[in-house]
Amino acid sequence: MAEELRQYKQVTCTINGKKRTTMVDVRASLTDMLRNDYRLTSVKKGCEVGECGACTVLIDGEAFDSCIYLAVWADGKEIITLEGLEGPNGELSDIQQAFIDETAIQCGFCSPGFILTAKEILDSGVLYTDDELRKLLSGHLCRCTGYENIFQAVKKTMYKRLGKKLPT
Amino acid sequence: MYDIKALYEATSVDHAVQLLLEHPQALIIAGGSDVLIKIREGSLAKVELVSIYKLDALRGITKEADGTIRIGSLTSFSHIHADPYIQKHIDVLGDAVNMVGGPQIRAIGTIGGNTCNGVTSADSASTLFAYDAEIEITGPEGVRICPISKFYLGVGKVDLRPGELQTAILIRKESYTGYKGHYIKYGMRNAMEIATTGCSVNVKLSQDKKTLKDIRIAYGVAAPIPIRALKTEEAIRGRKLSAEVREEIGRLVLEDVTPRNSWRASRDLRLQLCSTLAMRAFEEAVKKAGGEIDG
Numbered sequence: 001m002a003e004e005l006r007q008y009k010q011v012t013c014t015i016n017g018k019k020r021t022t023m024v025d026v027r028a029s030l031t032d033m034l035r036n037d038y039r040l041t042s043v044k045k046g047c048e049v050g051e052c053g054a055c056t057v058l059i060d061g062e063a064f065d066s067c068i069y070l071a072v073w074a075d076g077k078e079i080i081t082l083e084g085l086e087g088p089n090g091e092l093s094d095i096q097q098a099f100i101d102e103t104a105i106q107c108g109f110c111s112p113g114f115i116l117t118a119k120e121i122l123d124s125g126v127l128y129t130d131d132e133l134r135k136l137l138s139g140h141l142c143r144c145t146g147y148e149n150i151f152q153a154v155k156k157t158m159y160k161r162l163g164k165k166l167p168t
Numbered sequence: 169m170y171d172i173k174a175l176y177e178a179t180s181v182d183h184a185v186q187l188l189l190e191h192p193q194a195l196i197i198a199g200g201s202d203v204l205i206k207i208r209e210g211s212l213a214k215v216e217l218v219s220i221y222k223l224d225a226l227r228g229i230t231k232e233a234d235g236t237i238r239i240g241s242l243t244s245f246s247h248i249h250a251d252p253y254i255q256k257h258i259d260v261l262g263d264a265v266n267m268v269g270g271p272q273i274r275a276i277g278t279i280g281g282n283t284c285n286g287v288t289s290a291d292s293a294s295t296l297f298a299y300d301a302e303i304e305i306t307g308p309e310g311v312r313i314c315p316i317s318k319f320y321l322g323v324g325k326v327d328l329r330p331g332e333l334q335t336a337i338l339i340r341k342e343s344y345t346g347y348k349g350h351y352i353k354y355g356m357r358n359a360m361e362i363a364t365t366g367c368s369v370n371v372k373l374s375q376d377k378k379t380l381k382d383i384r385i386a387y388g389v390a391a392p393i394p395i396r397a398l399k400t401e402e403a404i405r406g407r408k409l410s411a412e413v414r415e416e417i418g419r420l421v422l423e424d425v426t427p428r429n430s431w432r433a434s435r436d437l438r439l440q441l442c443s444t445l446a447m448r449a450f451e452e453a454v455k456k457a458g459g460e461i462d463g
Contacts, residue, residue, distance in 0.1 A: 026175040138359030139270030
């Protein structure tokens with residue numbers, strides 16, 4: 001069987017603050033590119049059809065499922081993965097610490113995606129109601145924790161960042 | 169890796185038209201939240217794609233000089249929901265698209281893709297039908313405008329001819345001025361769900377808020393394509409607001425709809441939904457318009 005001609009394209013984007021360029025197969029998803037070309041393995045391959053949210057990354061500040069985003073579309077975009085939340089000396093960000101403190105992590109597979117969606121929520125500077133927060137987090141599946149601890153981690157960090165007292 | 173034979177990336181609308189003419193077998197990919205899923209399923213093996221995703225000229229919502237609201241076809245659901253014009257004039261459309269999938273799907277999903285996909289369950293479609301939206305199509309012969317009711321030709325089939333792509337959705341001033349609407353999506357869960365049946369109703373009330381100057385009722389998943397309940401609208405238009413009118417809507421719509429049995433729900437359940445959702449959406453729309461239904 002004759003080998004088909006493969007189509008490649010040069011993609012330049014900013015990943016976690018650094019400008020990066022690579023040649024990608026046009027068939028690749030953004031998940032493929034981030035994991036295979038850049039070894040950013042916090043970007044998990046879950047359902048690969050945009051249902052579970054494990055592959056979530058921020059593109060120009062908005063949360064996207066990177067599994068249903070073509071790698072070539074990333075050209076010119078600013079991408080943040082979980083690795084981008086690490087401080088200069090390896091410190092955890094406030095939301096990551098909150099996930100630990102609230103036991104919002106068990107197996108950890110959904111955590112990178114959840115944390116990036118949480119980052120978008122927290123960076124908006126809006127104080128959301130519980131219902132709004134639940135809806136904003138609804139694009140992620142977690143099969144371990146039952147969501148409550150994750151919800152609490154995001155809620156507590158939201159109140160903390162806004163300097164408000166958590167209602168009891 | 170997706171099973172894609174070739175990807176042609178359009179750099180402008182004209183370039184997209186040219187690519188579509190050069191590759192007549194190619195499919196258009198906008199946000200990809202339908203197309204890429206089908207590729208993953210294997211039902212589009214070795215597909216050729218014309219990508220229009222990077223055409224930023226097709227993004228955004230503007231109000232034209234004559235008051236028409238113009239929604240660029242690549243505008244994402246989340247941007248439509250957050251848009252001040254939409255919130256002010258057609259908030260029901262913002263609410264409807266905020267029920268699509270989950271947050272990340274709403275970031276990638278486009279209103280153009282939602283309508284061009286041609287499925288009856290599209291959350292945007294019933295509200296667009298309910299507001300007499302018009303579809304702007306650009307092709308080799310230039311731009312043409314098509315009412316949304318004529319745009320849907322059948323299941324998964326829309327009126328896009330060779331070389332054509334949808335470039336905007338237009339809602340005329342007379343279609344939204346004075347109208348208030350409500351959309352109800354019925355599903356088994358709140359997020360990541362496809363509507364079992366959806367109903368979008370809008371009303372225009374008389375000055376004293378007692379009479380229905382106009383009513384428009386539209387459905388998703390009540391027929392093979394999104395529909396309007398035209399016979400019901402005709403019978404109810406001009407009537408005084410009352411509980412009887414609401415009940416009458418619930419009965420009459422059954423003549424307008426033709427839902428089917430599917431693995432998601434039976435025809436019987438959908439008939440009940442068509443009736444109940446119309447009554448509830450009507451009541452909410454009347455409330456939003458400042459009217460009251462006694463009883």
